[in-house]
Every structure is written in structure tokens, then in C-alpha cells.
Amino acid sequence: MRLMIFGAGFSGLAIARALVGNCSFAGGTTRSHERFAKLEAAGLKPFVYQGGVPEGDLAAALGDVTHLVMSIAPDSDGDPLLDALSAERLKQIMPQLEWAGYLSTVGVYGDHDGGWVDENTVCKPVSKRSVARVAAEKGWIDLAERAGVPAAIIRLSGIYGxxxxxxxxxxxxxxxxxxxxxxxxxRIHVSDIGGATALLARERLGGIFNVTDDMPxxxxxxxxxxxxxxxxxxxxxxxxxxxxxxxxxxxxxxxNKRVSNIRIKAAGYSFAxxxxxxxxxxxxxxxxxxx
CATH class of the missing domain: 3.90.25 (UDP-galactose 4-epimerase; domain 1)
Structure with missing residues (x-):
């Protein structure tokens, strides 16, 4: 496995710690050189990425990447990597890609008056940030499908650790x-974000998965x-x-909702x-x- 994590922050570093042992190469991006030491401590080769089509050393590293994790939240201008790619460009930049994972949020479900939701629940986001997440999810699913790559949409609840x-x-x-x-x-412990994402990456599983705890x-x-x-x-x-x-x-x-995690458990993940x-x-x- 050759891994690249776009946006190696709190969750991205946990994913790195869970996966680097399976990798012959593991890289991660950050917005500035100031965080390079943190990425290196997690076993990642650090790269600066501030949006747009990847260039230079980052582009060169992506040429051999087999597994991609996208952990950069969309902003008012959209998803910084998705907006720079087409299916053809994705294949050009990452010709060896075998799996992609996109970190999203359970906020895409919106409000359900405390009722239970699962991955089949229709999304009805309330906030602008969740509306942007739904758009990014759809974009990554479509891009991966056109590129012939399985994509996992990983919906996270409130992160702690x-x-x-x-x-x-x-x-x-x-x-x-x-x-x-x-x-x-x-809620979800950051170590379980790492563990669940590692499982999906190793098994190259696509689809939508709620990664969340058992106790709303x-x-x-x-x-x-x-x-x-x-x-x-x-x-x-x-x-x-x-x-x-x-x-x-x-x-x-x-x-206000209760989020089911049955699907990720059925995929074989056991929460720490x-x-x-x-x-x-x-x-x-x-x-x-x-x-």
C-alpha cells in the first residue's frame, strides 16, 4: 500500500498511525511547513498543499499512490482537491489508485428530532457546512465511479481523543x-476513526459508512x-x-439524531x-x- 492523506490533521494523523505499518510509502499534506514535524512523527512524509492541481514533489509522489484519504473540509469555494480534478486528470495524477476514502460528517443527515438514522436515510442538511459536505460527497462518489475506483464515504460524529x-x-x-x-x-474517539478507515482501506471497500459510537x-x-x-x-x-x-x-x-453504526460493524470493524x-x-x- 502507498498512501496519501490530504489534510493530515487530528483525524488524518490517527489514520496514519493506524495504516503506516501496512504501507511501503505514506505521505500527508498540510498547509504550511510548521506542521511537518507532527506529520513525520506519525510516519508520514510531509508535503505542502494549499489547493488546486497538485504540483512538484507532491505530484511526483502521487504517481505511485494506491490509497487516497481526503480529510480537508470544503470551504465557501468548494472542495480544494475535488474541484481541481476530473476523472481523466485523476487517472493521470494517480494512475495506480485502488481506493479512495473521504472523511465527511453525520451532519449531512440534518435534524431528525432525536430519531435514529443510518446510511440509507435521506440527507437533509441544515447548516451551510453540511450542505457543502453533501455536495462534496456526491462529487467524490461520482469522480471515483467514473475513474473506476471504489470510494468510501466515512461519516464521522463529534470527534474526541x-x-x-x-x-x-x-x-x-x-x-x-x-x-x-x-x-x-x-461521538467518536479519534483512534476509532483511524481503525475503521484502516479497515476500509485494507479491504478496498466502497460505500457510505457511519463511523460513530454506540451511545448517543x-x-x-x-x-x-x-x-x-x-x-x-x-x-x-x-x-x-x-x-x-x-x-x-x-x-x-x-x-438532533441518533446515528447507527451497524454497517461499519458488519464490514468487520470492532470499536476500541x-x-x-x-x-x-x-x-x-x-x-x-x-x-
Whole structure:
């Protein structure tokens, strides 16, 4: 396997750590040289990519790539790599490509009043960022189909892990216990993003997969559990309707659903951290929660 990860950030680096042992070459992109050391520590050869058709050393490396992971979120101008490619150009740049994975979000489902959704649920995105994700998903599926390459659309729920979790937020005095009756969210430990993506890549599986935990839960429950682990008092309850929140933070609460992960399990993946209690508990016990 020869791997390239476009956008080797929090999730991309976890994927790298899960896959580099299977790779004869593994590369990753970032927007500047400042993050090269982090990519190298995860076993990736770093490249700068800021959009458009890949050039120079990056283009040369892509000539032998067999597995592509796209982990760059679309912006107001669209998907930076997708918009630069056609099926013909994809074949020219990556003639050896055997599989592509696109990291998306469960936000594409929109609001379902707390009901269950799965990969067959019709997408009805609410936010502009989720609308852009749906467009990018469709674009990558179409591009891969025309290029004759299996593509996995990997829909992620709220990501947490070492350095990004309720324990660290609580320790920093920034945790909030917002109460909105009936509201639930799914979550996913970053290590399981790596593990699930690695499985799909190794097996060259295409299709849509929800990569999310087993326990959709109210957000205040996560804060309370973190406080119990740390042996501290949780922050006071705050009513969502009167809370001082940024427009983006408030928009997350406009979508309420429970997301099924049956399909990725059927593909053979077993979650290391099937719920937030397992994930937070392991980080607290191992002392990795600070990152």
C-alpha cells in the first residue's frame, strides 16, 4: 500500500498511525511547513498543499499512490482537491489508485428530532457546512465511479481523543453543562476513526459508512462523567435557550439524531471505544487526556 492523506490533521494523523505499518510509502499534506514535524512523527512524509492541481514533489509522489484519504473540509469555494480534478486528470495524477476514502460528517443527515438514522436515510442538511459536505460527497462518489475506483464515504460524529475531550475542557475551566431537553449527540474517539478507515482501506471497500459510537447521549452527561472521573464538581447547569453561545455553537444543537453504526460493524470493524465512558475512562487511566 502507498498512501496519501490530504489534510493530515487530528483525524488524518490517527489514520496514519493506524495504516503506516501496512504501507511501503505514506505521505500527508498540510498547509504550511510548521506542521511537518507532527506529520513525520506519525510516519508520514510531509508535503505542502494549499489547493488546486497538485504540483512538484507532491505530484511526483502521487504517481505511485494506491490509497487516497481526503480529510480537508470544503470551504465557501468548494472542495480544494475535488474541484481541481476530473476523472481523466485523476487517472493521470494517480494512475495506480485502488481506493479512495473521504472523511465527511453525520451532519449531512440534518435534524431528525432525536430519531435514529443510518446510511440509507435521506440527507437533509441544515447548516451551510453540511450542505457543502453533501455536495462534496456526491462529487467524490461520482469522480471515483467514473475513474473506476471504489470510494468510501466515512461519516464521522463529534470527534474526541487525547488533547480534545471533556476532561481537558473541564480542567481548563471551559466546560459548560448546557441543558436542552431531549438533545443527544453521537461521538467518536479519534483512534476509532483511524481503525475503521484502516479497515476500509485494507479491504478496498466502497460505500457510505457511519463511523460513530454506540451511545448517543445528552452533552451534559459527558461533562458529568468527566467530572466524576476527575473527582471534581461539574459546572452548574445552563439553560440552552438563554446561554451565551456563538452562532456556530448554537447551530450544532439545531440537529438532533441518533446515528447507527451497524454497517461499519458488519464490514468487520470492532470499536476500541464503543462509547464516551470507555473513551474518557481510558484516557484518564492512561494519562493521555491532555494530549
Amino acid at each position: 487525547p488533547g480534545r475531550n471533556a476532561l481537558k475542557t473541564l480542567d481548563a475551566g471551559k466546560a459548560r453543562r448546557l441543558i436542552k431537553p431531549g438533545q443527544v449527540f453521537n 447521549a445528552p452533552p451534559q452527561d459527558v461533562v458529568e462523567h468527566a467530572a466524576r472521573l476527575m473527582g471534581v464538581e461539574p459546572p452548574p447547569e445552563t439553560d440552552f435557550e438563554t446561554a451565551d453561545l456563538s452562532p456556530m455553537a448554537r447551530s450544532f444543537y439545531g440537529e 471505544y464503543p462509547d464516551y465512558k470507555a473513551g474518557l475512562g481510558a484516557m484518564w487511566q492512561q494519562g493521555t487526556w491532555k494530549g
